[in-house]
Amino acid sequence: MIIFAMGDIIRVGINLSHISRCICLNPSWNKPDLAQLVKRFAREGNEDVKISLIVPCNTVHQAIVEHADEKEIESLIFKYGGALTEEDLEKYERKDLSDKVVVTRGRVFLGTLIRNSLDSDKRKLHMFFRYMDGLNKEEMELFVETYGHLFSELYVKMWDRGYGGNNGRCVAGLFKELENENIISGRRYADLGCGHMALENTLFDLDGNTKNRKIFNLDINGHLLETGRTILKVKNANSTPVIHSGSFTDMKDVYQDEYFDAINSSMAIYCTKLGHNRKKNLHKDERVHSLLEFNRILKPGGVMVLTLPKNACSNEEFEVFTEQMEKHFGFEIITEYTGQSRSTDSSSSTNYFSSHVLVCRKIKAPSLKDLNLADLKLTRTKTKKNGGAKKINDPVEKDEEKGHIHTEFQINNKNFECDVANAVEKRTQRAFLENIERIRARLIRIYEDNGNSFNNLPKGTKAELILHRIRVIDYGHNKPGFIHLDDPNPVLRPWSIYED
Numbered sequence: 001m002i003i004f005a006m007g008d009i010i011r012v013g014i015n016l017s018h019i020s021r022c023i024c025l026n027p028s029w030n031k032p033d034l035a036q037l038v039k040r041f042a043r044e045g046n047e048d049v050k051i052s053l054i055v056p057c058n059t060v061h062q063a064i065v066e067h068a069d070e071k072e073i074e075s076l077i078f079k080y081g082g083a084l085t086e087e088d089l090e091k092y093e094r095k096d097l098s099d100k101v102v103v104t105r106g107r108v109f110l111g112t113l114i115r116n117s118l119d120s121d122k123r124k125l126h127m128f129f130r131y132m133d134g135l136n137k138e139e140m141e142l143f144v145e146t147y148g149h150l151f152s153e154l155y156v157k158m159w160d161r162g163y164g165g166n167n168g169r170c171v172a173g174l175f176k177e178l179e180n181e182n183i184i185s186g187r188r189y190a191d192l193g194c195g196h197m198a199l200e201n202t203l204f205d206l207d208g209n210t211k212n213r214k215i216f217n218l219d220i221n222g223h224l225l226e227t228g229r230t231i232l233k234v235k236n237a238n239s240t241p242v243i244h245s246g247s248f249t250d251m252k253d254v255y256q257d258e259y260f261d262a263i264n265s266s267m268a269i270y271c272t273k274l275g276h277n278r279k280k281n282l283h284k285d286e287r288v289h290s291l292l293e294f295n296r297i298l299k300p301g302g303v304m305v306l307t308l309p310k311n312a313c314s315n316e317e318f319e320v321f322t323e324q325m326e327k328h329f330g331f332e333i334i335t336e337y338t339g340q341s342r343s344t345d346s347s348s349s350t351n352y353f354s355s356h357v358l359v360c361r362k363i364k365a366p367s368l369k370d371l372n373l374a375d376l377k378l379t380r381t382k383t384k385k386n387g388g389a390k391k392i393n394d395p396v397e398k399d400e401e402k403g404h405i406h407t408e409f410q411i412n413n414k415n416f417e418c419d420v421a422n423a424v425e426k427r428t429q430r431a432f433l434e435n436i437e438r439i440r441a442r443l444i445r446i447y448e449d450n451g452n453s454f455n456n457l458p459k460g461t462k463a464e465l466i467l468h469r470i471r472v473i474d475y476g477h478n479k480p481g482f483i484h485l486d487d488p489n490p491v492l493r494p495w496s497i498y499e500d
């Protein structure tokens with residue numbers, strides 16, 4: 001049956017599912033209204049309907065319809081991503097769009113300028129993460145080549161107050177705990193998929209590496225490694241970190257067998273591709289290959305810490321994953337520290353940090369007998385609505401939004417902390433006081449060699465004191481003292497050269 005009607009006759013509430021052909025005069029310019037019109041016909045059992053909208057040619061009506069179409073395309077691209085056409089480029093009169101890149105799963109798109117100006121750094125970073133989820137090595141290398149610098153810039157900028165920083169502090173706190181409990185013995189570590197040397201940088205903040213750890217950092221993104229090196233250099237000019245740009249899927253040319261006392265891989269293993277072939281070429285599967293490599297480079301008895309984002313998989317999937325580590329990959333799970341981490345420094349039931357944590361010990365070489373790849377699956381939590389993105393009401397997500405910095409954590413009933421800011425302040429203070437002791441010893445010698453006086457010191461000595469930002473005080477009453485110009489409170493706290 002054919003209907004020939006004015007647009008505003010065909011309204012919500014009318015069922016026209018028996019009509020197979022519609023010719024509509026004077027259709028609405030409003031897109032949601034038009035969508036409603038289509039829905040009157042295109043219903044279950046009547047999908048093969050054809051609708052024509054008649055608009056007078058070369059009139060303001062035609063211009064308005066075209067404008068509405070353009071606006072809709074723009075908003076769809078904004079919502080889902082899409083490629084710019086030559087026409088778009090002309091319209092925006094922009095040639096260089098290299099910093100206007102948006103990546104969505106499986107494909108790389110250039111976003112429209114509208115989309116890019118509206119997207120926050122956080123959202124762009126999430127898009128990168130979604131894209132990185134499950135790439136094979138070649139795809140990852142291509143990604144790094146094209147967007148490695150951009151990813152590195154955004155990642156490091158957002159790290160401290162974001163999910164990565166909270167996980168980094170959780171992992172560093174956990175490493176300290178495992179060291180203190182002698183679960184990790186030996187100090188040669190590998191951080192695989194280290195980003196900007198997240199473990200080395202955080203542990204340095206925490207204790208200035210008084211434990212003499214030697215951390216070997218490996219990441220496929222050289223930009224991140226260089227940024228990490230620079231960050232560490234600022235904190236410790238003498239630092240000479242060991243870095244290697246490469247893939248942890250195959251480290252044969254980089255690290256020898258049984259070399260490390262401990263391995264960390266934070267939020268990285270889920271990036272590797274998991275094949276669909278259940279039986280054949282298991283060794284070639286990149287996630288399997290990476291886990292075999294992790295086992296290979298670890299000493300027997302060595303400890304491996306793996307963390308995954310909370311939304312990478314369900315708790316049940318994670319449990320299956322940990323079982324596979326024991327069954328097929330030669331590890332024994334250290335159950336006290338394996339499960340879901342959670343921050344404990346906020347009483348809120350919605351704003352907290354959480355991740356999946358696996359701590360295990362190498363006990364033997366792997367045997368992939370009976371391994372089913374489906375058991376290594378780490379699939380993102382899905383909702384029907386968003387078809388693959390995070391759950392909208394995920395508390396972890398909300399927390400990230402607010403940029404909470406967590407420093408106290410719990411796994412099962414084990415508590416540990418990583419109060420970096422406090423640790424840095426304490427260490428700075430300790431270093432300052434140690435320096436004061438050295439100055440004191442030197443000033444006692446100067447004072448006594450100068451006839452128990454700081455007056456009329458030799459020129460060279462005066463220059464030395466100025467160079468070291470020291471000002472001596474001698475009021476002639478046996479209480480010689482000094483101030484150090486780097487002292488946070490020098491006026492209120494002149495130091496006596498003889499301890500009181």
Ligand SMILES: C[S@@+](CC[C@H](N)C(=O)[O-])C[C@H]1O[C@@H](n2cnc3c(N)ncnc32)[C@H](O)[C@@H]1O
Pocket residue numbers: 137140164167168192193194195196198218219220221224246247248249265266267268271272
């Ligand atoms: C989410 S980031 C985590 C970085 C760091 N571990 C942290 O906790 O901040 C994932 C990292 O894994 C790295 N990565 C992914 N696949 C890799 C591979 N096959 N080999 C080495 N690094 C890889 C990425 O370059 C990225 O730096």
